[in-house]
Amino acid sequence: MxxxxxxxxxxxxxxxxxxxxxxxxxxxxxxxxxxxxxxxxxxxxxxxxIDWETVALLFSMMLLVSITQKTGIFTYMAIRLAQMVKGRPIPLMAVTATFTAVGSAFLNNVTIVLLLVPVLLTLVERLKLPAFPYLLITIFSSNIGGTATLIGDPPNIMIGQAVEHFTFASFIYHLGPVVLLIFAVVLIIFMLLFRKQLTYDRELAGALMQMNAREHLKVSPLLFQSVSVLVLTITGFMLYPFVHMDITTIAVSGALLLLFLTDKELDVEHVFQEVEWVxxxxxxxxxxxxxxxxxxxxxxxxxxxxxxxxxxxxxxxxxxxxxxxxxxxxxxxxxxxxxxxxxxxxxxxxxxxxxxxxxxxxxxxxxxxxxxxxxxxxxxxxxxxxxxxxxxxxxxxxxxxxxxxxxxxxxxxxxxxxxxxxxxxxxxx
Incomplete structure (x- = not known):
């Protein structure tokens, strides 16, 4: 029953x-x-x-991203990224997907989408492009890229902990080649599939190229503090196989450190309200x-x-x-x-x-x-x-x-x- x-x-x-x-x-x-x-x-x-490690990891990264986002750094990155490909939709999809796949392999795919998606949504809004194709390729790229390394995706972390002779290099050696092939095939298919929807607007692209990205960057102690802690946390993820500290502990430590550093400048209760509780x-x-x-x-x-x-x-x-x-x-x-x-x-x-x-x-x-x-x-x-x-x-x-x-x-x-x-x-x- x-x-x-x-x-x-x-x-x-x-x-x-x-x-x-x-x-x-x-x-x-x-x-x-x-x-x-x-x-x-x-x-x-x-x-x-309930996998409380996964929940704690997500909560911590949401706090880090929420605080860092207040500095305008993500908007700055979005504009610079769009300017790098001159506002062209298809190259933008290729760059976004590649960045997601590589980042997911070495920073953990949950972390990379938390960092990238706010940037991406800001970008497509400015270029008046449909968000769905970019969100879709971001999800697929994160899971494909995360397959390549020990820390890229939670299942790999679990398998790496279960098999003693599996190292960080083992995952890259055994899974890296097929991941590269699958990623290339999926990316090419999606660029062909959405090429008609992703129209190039010269006027919007021209306006974007004239923008001064630094104007959206709020230079303050908060910028230095949030970016420093975020970089420190991500570095901890990359050194995970060597420091023998799980990525959840690293993320929680980073979030708490940033909350302490910004306590006088930001209302902690307001920061908590911005977490994706749903x-x-x-x-x-x-x-x-x-x-x-x-x-x-x-x-x-x-x-x-x-x-x-x-x-x-x-x-x-x-x-x-x-x-x-x-x-x-x-x-x-x-x-x-x-x-x-x-x-x-x-x-x-x-x-x-x-x-x-x-x-x-x-x-x-x-x-x-x-x-x-x-x-x-x-x-x-x-x-x-x-x-x-x-x-x-x-x-x-x-x-x-x-x-x-x-x-x-x-x-x-x-x-x-x-x-x-x-x-x-x-x-x-």
Whole structure:
């Protein structure tokens, strides 16, 4: 009975989120409360399912970005970026996507979209360009780019912690080549797909080129303090493998430091009001919904089903892992899914698989790339949607799905070919 209830509540909640008739955070939290009311789990278990590290990381970065944004630095960057490509929409998309992908690989994709999206929305507004294509390519680029490194995407961090011999260099060496290929293919397709919508306006571009970006920069102690702490925090992210301090602790420390430094200049309560609370509570509700599936064993059964389907064969297991993690991560969020799959991969060695590294790489590729499937498939997606909604540029769940599913399938096809020729071909020769 509990299994049926958990499944029905999960499906009903996702259906309501997709219709977008009610606030998504309200729906997700209501689903979590229904699981409590029906005794699927208790409050203590519910809080345990919420990934508080992810929530704390998002909250801290939102504070940092909110304070830094008051200095006008993001507007300054937006104008300089647009001037660099002379206000041309297609080159702007290419530069934005590349910056997002590279930044997501080395700074964590959630961090990079928090920094970039406010800049991007300011930019497209000034050039009177549709925001949707740029927001879309930003989401896809963040998830694709984040796949390449140990710290790029939360699932990779989890896998890196689970496998002792996986280093920062290991992820780049094994995942970097296929990430570059997928990113290039997706970017080219999107530039061709939206080329008619992204029209070049010479008058607006000319006016933009005449603008003095420095006029929008508020030179004050706040500028020095916020940029210094932000750079210090990002440097901490990059040094994560060496300083042995998790990125959440680094982010929280940076946010607290900046709040202390600016306490006399800014009202802390007002800064807290500018945090994207809807996004944070949506995450909490989503974790509670998936927690219901974990409690009744549905996710574990899916994992066992993958092992049964592959028959313990390493090549088949790798491909099954790639596709199942890719497709399911778009539905249940890749963080809790990977958490459920890590012990399953460890158990594969008990089936006689001595080298399960190809399965680990397949899980990393599937989970990270799978985030592009739906608007709730990855943390970066939800963050971008939240910021866009606060700027009156909402992203429709269904509209995103129309682009997300093809990108996901294309990415998984390319990844399958890569995994086969790099790791699995010797098993068939």
């Amino acid at each position: 509990a299994t049926l209830l958990a499944l029905l509540i999960f499906v009903a909640s996702y259906a309501l989120i997709m219709t977008e008739k009610l606030n998504r955070a309200l729906v997700a939290l209501a689903g979590g409360v229904l699981l409590l009311m029906t005794n699927v789990y208790e409050w203590k278990e519910a809080f345990g399912f 996004t944070l509570f949506f995450f909490m509700g989503l974790f509670m919904l998936v927690g219901g599936l974990e409690t009744v064993g549905i996710i574990d059964e899916l994992a066992r089903g993958m092992v049964w389907l592959s028959g313990g064969d390493l090549p088949i297991t790798s491909i099954v892992m790639l596709w199942s993690s890719g497709l399911l991560s778009g539905v249940v969020d890749n963080i809790p899914f990977v958490a459920a799959m890590i012990p399953v991969v460890h158990e594969l060695q008990g089936y006689g698989m001595m080298n399960v590294d190809p399965v680990w790489w397949s899980l990393a590729l599937g989970a990270c790339l799978g985030g592009n499937g739906t608007l709730v498939g990855a943390s970066a997606n939800v963050v971008v949607a939240g910021i866009a909604a606060s700027h009156r540029q909402p992203i429709s769940f269904i509209k995103f799905l129309l682009y997300g599913i093809p990108v996901l399938i294309l990415s998984l096809v390319i990844a399958s070919i890569y995994v086969y020729f790099r790791y699995l071909q010797p098993f068939y020769s």
